[in-house]
Amino acid sequence: MQRIGVFVCWCGSNIAGTVDVQAVSEALKNEPGVVFSTNYQYMCSQAGQDIIKNAIKEHKLTGMVVCSCSPRMHEATFRKTAAAAGLNSYMVEIANIREQCSWVHKDMQIGTEKAIILGKAAIAKVNLNAPLVPGESPVTKRALVIGGGIAGIQTALDIAEAGFPVDIVETKPTIGGKMAQLDKTFPTLDCAACILTPKMVDVAQNENIRIFSYSEVTEVKGFVGNFDVKIKKKARYVKEDVCTGCGLCTEKCPQKKVPNEFNLGMDNRRAIYIPFAQAVPKVATIDPNACNMLKNGKCGVCAKVCAAGAIDYKQQDEIIEEKYGAIVAATGFNPISMDKFDEYAYNQSKDVITSLEFERLTNAAGPSAGKLIRPSDGKHPHTIVFVQCVGSRCAACAEKGKEYCSKICCMYTAKHAMLTRDKYPDTEVYVFYIDVRTPGKNFDEFYRRAVEEYGVHYIKGxxxxVAPEGDKLMVQASDLLANKQLHIAADLVVLAAAIEPDKSARPLATMLTASMDTNDFFTEAHPKLRPVESPTAGIFLSGACQGPKDIPETVSQASAAAAKVIGLLCKDKLTGNPCVAHSNELMCNGCSSCERVCPYGAITYIDKEFRMPDRTTRVRRVASVNPAVCQGCGACTVACPSGAMDLNGFASKQIMAEVDAICK
Amino acid sequence: MNKETENLRKEIVRISGVNPVKCMRCGKCSATCPAYDEMEYHPHQFVYMVESGDIEPLLNSKSLYQCLTCFACVDRCPRGVEPAKLVEAVRLAAVRKQGANHLKADDIPALLDEDLPQQAIVSAFRKYSK
Known part of the structure; x- marks a missing residue:
């Protein structure tokens, strides 16, 4: 039999105003197991905690119930108090008589009655509580960052700065991501390359950072602090440590007609290529789908011209296995395909482009060397129409667009419009908008400058x-404020395409057992209070893989994720939550129901030998819970048809005892 | 909104199956409308005016018969509001009133013309009368 102490808190008048606390402590005195019951004005105060400590010692308590505020508020406080007096923390139960009682009732009699019932339920549970001791697991002091855009770069740099080794895995031949493709950045108009490339160099030179470019994660096993990861380093047919990045091979390669993905197919590259001049690592890569030597063994020019002897046509994919303590997803975004938007004639005319293509057209390192031209005939466009929300805020058809606001388009379109008017004042620029959304530091001022100082025509509608007619694009649009339909003969139409998470995010989330929303953005552990953590322990989120973001926000989130990783890696041991599931192997029938519902991948099935009553042995398949991964959500205990799964601290028996106490 | 208008609004919403509250006022319906210049009230106005209960002017407007029912607005609306169906419903509300047929059988002989497909006349007759 337990020796239980009951401590009823007044919380000033918060509880005592609607609940007769004296009556509650008197009524609970007679419950089974209760040897001591009292009430006090502020149980969480030092004096209140002393009352608890003294009672634990004096009455040799083996369990206690605090009737007070929500356990979210002070459960941790009272657990510490109990532990300080030598009572196991998990022998403490909170009866919430504030949020769920005094605050929702006006009548003292009803409130008091309910408070007593809640107290009785907590006492019934404590009678069945058993002391729990959290387990410990070691931490591998190395982090993995998946994605080498600005999010991944910033996270890696910050973790490395704290002294922990970091690996970046990037699928492209170079790190840099989308930001490397941009021209200028809003709202200060710094050149993207000028602020990004020094960071890329920092990454390359940092002793704590390894870059696996042209690589992908193929397998993730383990749990927080102890992940086992397999990384596939794809064959680039160039020895990375030998290549000097001189670029001679990329000039001599005879295969000149490969669409250049870095410039979004607006010009061509060779079969052996370096994506851009400041690439990190600055190493050539052979495209196996375009290289004649790899396809039919006829060529070999690059190997002949390479002074360093870096070309290796026989290179194979390599699998690297490494252990990590924490993993950061930074897989980024892509603009959606414009194929389904027939009305904008994207596939009919070369002069209808997306904003990212516009970005390359105005970039000094782009296909037109920074000169704004029409892709069809190379002429200077005199009338440009920008269309906002193409595929964003589109709830009509999930295959066509996205229901969410892509967040960055208003600002980059204002930037494009402003820069165009600045560089080419003879150009008429129209921006068609539904709403202009500019919540950010200096953002609205920036947009207003485009209108007021640069004379960009913003039209609500x-x-x-868009219909190609001769060498013009006939744009039919509505001007809602003037209640008119407009017809504009444009030279160039720029579509602000919605953004979506990178396609690699979904399979990655499966590997990481990290949850995603319906749009394939990673879900955060709490939308406000834990925005950079995945609900899966040890998995962190950085950048646009969690939701649409601009660069300032991405960098903030990247550093925040790094701080969380550093906090984890600093620990030598991880203290687990002892309230985890466990399976009664004798009752488990091996049905896999629990494994299927577990959101954290904490349950595996093992073949175990059992001794039978007749002294023979039998091998049975039974569930096994990894306590370091289990978060104690209890989904498995509900799914288990044989009742073998139970949750420490929240056992079915305990919950039923509470229900019985309430219904009595 | 008085009770009569509210009932009319509900009736139109029910007949059309359109929820005008879904509209985010982007104006793509009116941007895409080939009959825009003919219409006194434009597709986006239909949606807004039904939503706010300002239906009387629509019932009396020629715009009801200028909508081609080409469904371009339905196809392109990013929120799935389907303005053409709403126009259709307002038109039904108008022609269902006693003696309010927009096209009467007696009018047809005068409209006949060699280039006009008979199907169009049948279709118009169905559309504009009860």
């Missing part, structure tokens, strides 16, 4: 269709 949407473009209905």
């Amino acid at each position: 949407m473009v209905g269709k």
Whole structure:
């Protein structure tokens, strides 16, 4: 039999105003197991905690119930108090008589009655509580960052700065991501390359950072502090440590007609290529789908011209196995495909482009060397129409667009419009918008400058269709404020395409057992209070893989994720939550129901030998819970048809005892 | 909104199956409308005016018969509001009133013309009368 102490808190008048605390402590005195019961004005105060400590010692308590505020508020406080007096923390139960009682009732009699019932339920549970001791697991002091855009770069740099080794895995031949493709950045108009490339160099030179470019994660096993990861380093047919990045091979390669993905196919590259001049690592890569030597063994020019002897046509994919303590997802975003938007004639005319293509067209390192031209005939466009929200805020058809706001388009379109008017004042620029959304430091001022100082025509309304006619694009749009339909003969139409998470995010989330929303953005552990952590322990989120973001926000989140990783890696041992599931192997029938519902991948099935009553042995398949991964959500205990799964601290028996106490 | 208008609004919403509250006022319906210049009230106005209960002017407007029912607005609306169906419903509300047929059988002989497909006349007759 337990020796239980009951401590009823007044919380000033918060509880005592609607609940007769004296009556509650008197009524609970007679419950089974209760040897001591009292009430006090502020149980969480030092004096209140002393009352608890003294009672534990004096009455040799083996369990206690605090009737007070929500356990979210002070459960940790009272657990510490109990532990300080030598009572196991998990022998403490909180009866919430504030949020769920005094605050929702006005009548003292009803409130008091309910408080007594809640107290009785907690006492019934404590009678069945058993002391729990949290387990410990070691921490591998190395982090993995998946994605080498600005998010991944910033996270890696910050973790490395704290002294921990970091590996970046990037699928492209170079790190840099989308930011490397941009021209200028809003709202201060710094050149993207000028602020990004020094960071890329920092990454390359940092002793704590290894870059696996042209690589992908193929397998993740383990749990927080102890992940086992397999990384596939794809064959680039160039020895990375030998290549000097001189670029001679990329000039001599005879295969000149490969669409250049870095410039979004607006010009061509060779079969052996370095994506851009400041690439990190600055190493050439052979495209096996375009290289004649790899396809039919006829060529070999690059090997002949390479003075360093770096070309290796026989290179194979390599699998690297490494252990990590924490993993950061930084897989980023892509603009959606414009194929389904027939009304904008994207596939009919070369002069209808996306904003990212516009970005390359105005970039000094882009296909037109920074000169704004029409892709079809190379002429300077005199009338440009920008269309906002193409595929964003589109709830009509999930295959066409996205229901969410892509967040960055208003600002980059203002930037494009402003820069165009600045460089080419003879150009008429129209921006069709539904709403202009500019919540950010100096953002609205920036947009207003585009209108007021640069004379960009902002028109409230949407473009209905774009029809190529001769060398013009006939734009039909509505001007809602003037209640008119406009017809504009444009030279160039720029579509602000919605953004979506990178395609690699979904399979990665499966590997990491990290949850995603319906749009394939990673879900955070708490949308406000834990925005950079995945609900899966040890998995962190950085950048646009969690939701649409601009660069300032991405960098903030990247550093925040790094801080969380550093906090984890600093620990030598991880203290687990002892309230985890466990399976009664004798009752488990091996049905896998629990494994299927577990959101954290904490349950595996093992073949175990059992001794039978007749002294023979039998091998049975039974569930096994990894306590370091289990978060104690209890989904498995509900799914288990044989009742073998139970949750420490929240056992079915305990919950039933509470229910019985309430219904009595 | 008085009770009569509210009932009319509910009736139109029910007949059309359109929820005008879904509209985010982007104006793509009116941007895409080929009959825009003919219409006194434009597709986006239909949606807004039904939503706010300002239906009387629509019932009396020629715009009801200028909508081609080409469904371009339905196809392109990013929120799935389907303005053409709403126009259709307002038109039904108008022609269902006693003696309010927009096209009467007696009018047809005068409209006949060699280039006009008979199907169009049948279709118009169905559309504009009860």
